[in-house]
Amino acid sequence: MQEVLNQLVPIRETKIGKASQKCVSARELHSFLEVKTKFITWIKRLIEKYQFTENQHFVTFSQNRENGGKKYFYALTLSMAKELSMVQNNKQGQQARQYFIQCEAKLQKSNEAVLKMAQDPIIAMRLAQIEIKERLTLLEAKTTTRPDYFTVAGYGTLQGIKVGIKLAANLGRKASAICKKKGFPIDKVPDPRFGEVGSYPKSVLIEVFQSLNAQNA
Numbered sequence: 001m002q003e004v005l006n007q008l009v010p011i012r013e014t015k016i017g018k019a020s021q022k023c024v025s026a027r028e029l030h031s032f033l034e035v036k037t038k039f040i041t042w043i044k045r046l047i048e049k050y051q052f053t054e055n056q057h058f059v060t061f062s063q064n065r066e067n068g069g070k071k072y073f074y075a076l077t078l079s080m081a082k083e084l085s086m087v088q089n090n091k092q093g094q095q096a097r098q099y100f101i102q103c104e105a106k107l108q109k110s111n112e113a114v115l116k117m118a119q120d121p122i123i124a125m126r127l128a129q130i131e132i133k134e135r136l137t138l139l140e141a142k143t144t145t146r147p148d149y150f151t152v153a154g155y156g157t158l159q160g161i162k163v164g165i166k167l168a169a170n171l172g173r174k175a176s177a178i179c180k181k182k183g184f185p186i187d188k189v190p191d192p193r194f195g196e197v198g199s200y201p202k203s204v205l206i207e208v209f210q211s212l213n214a215q216n217a
Contacts, residue, residue, distance in 0.1 A: 008032060008099045014075040017055045022107060024081040024100075026058070026074035033085065033092045043074055046087070052080055078104050148202045149187055155205040168197070174208050175200040 009032050014023035030039045037045075052058060057080040062070040076084070078100050085096035152171045156163035163171070179186050179200060187199035200208075 008096060009081070011078070011103060012075075014059065016057075016059050016075070016077060022078055022103070023059075023075040024078065026076050026081075026084075029076065029081055029084065029096065032096060033088045033090070035088065040072060046084055050083065050087075078107070149199045150202060150205055151189060151197050151199050152205065152208075153197070154199075155202070155209070159209065161209070171208050171212065172198050172200075174211070175204050178204045178207060 009024050009028050011022050011024055013020050015021075016023065026043050027039055030042060035042050046052070047058070054060065058074050058076045061073040061075070063073075065071050082097055082100035082104070085093045085100060087093070088096075150158065152168045152175060153163045156168075176186060176198060178184075182204075184201050184204060188196050189199045190196055
C-alpha cells in the first residue's frame with residue numbers, strides 16, 4: 001500500500017490533535033498542483049475561505065531561516081488535501097483529488113481489516129496474553145518505588161536482554177560510576193537472585209547498555 005500512496009504526493013504519519021493520521025505536506029501539494037500564488041498566501045487564504053481548523057484538519061510547524069524569520073510548514077489530513085485539490089480546478093488538481101480518494105479508500109479498508117481481526121475471539125485472547133506478559137515484564141523490572149529507576153537486571157529484562165551475575169556486576173559498577181560523576185542518587189533494593197542491588201536512573205542504564213552494545217558490535 002505504501003508504494004501506491006507515494007505515487008503522487010508523499011503521505012506521512014503525523015499527529016493531529018490527539019491521534020496520528022495520514023497527512024500530506026501542504027508545500028509538496030502546492031508544488032504538485034503548480035499553484036502560481038506564493039505558498040503562504042495560498043494556504044492561509046484557503047484555510048480562511050473554507051474554514052479549516054488547526055489540530056483538526058491540519059497542524060503547523062516552523063523552522064528558523066538562516067537569514068532570519070521563520071519558514072512555516074503545514075501537515076494536512078487527506079480529507080483537507082482532497083478538498084484543496086478539488087478547488088484548484090486544473091489537471092493536477094483532478095489527479096490529486098482522485099489520488100486522495102483512492103488513498104482514503106485503501107486506508108479505510110485496512111482499518112476495517114484490523115478491526116475485524118481484533119473482534120476475532122482467538123486473536124483478542126492472544127493480544128490480551130501479550131499485554132499481560134508486557135505488564136508482568138515491566139513489573140519485574142520495577143523493583144523500586146522511583147518511577148524512573150531500575151536495577152541492571154530489571155532493565156535488562158525490560159529490554160529482552162539476559163543479564164547474568166557477572167554481567168550485572170560489571171554494568172552495575174559502570175552505572176554507579178556515572179551516577180557518582182553526575183550526582184545522581186543510587187537506591188538499594190532487595191533482589192531474590194542477587195541479594196541487595198543498586199537501582200539506577202533509566203537515563204544512566206540506557207547509557208550503560210548502549211556502551212555494552214557498542215562493545216559487542
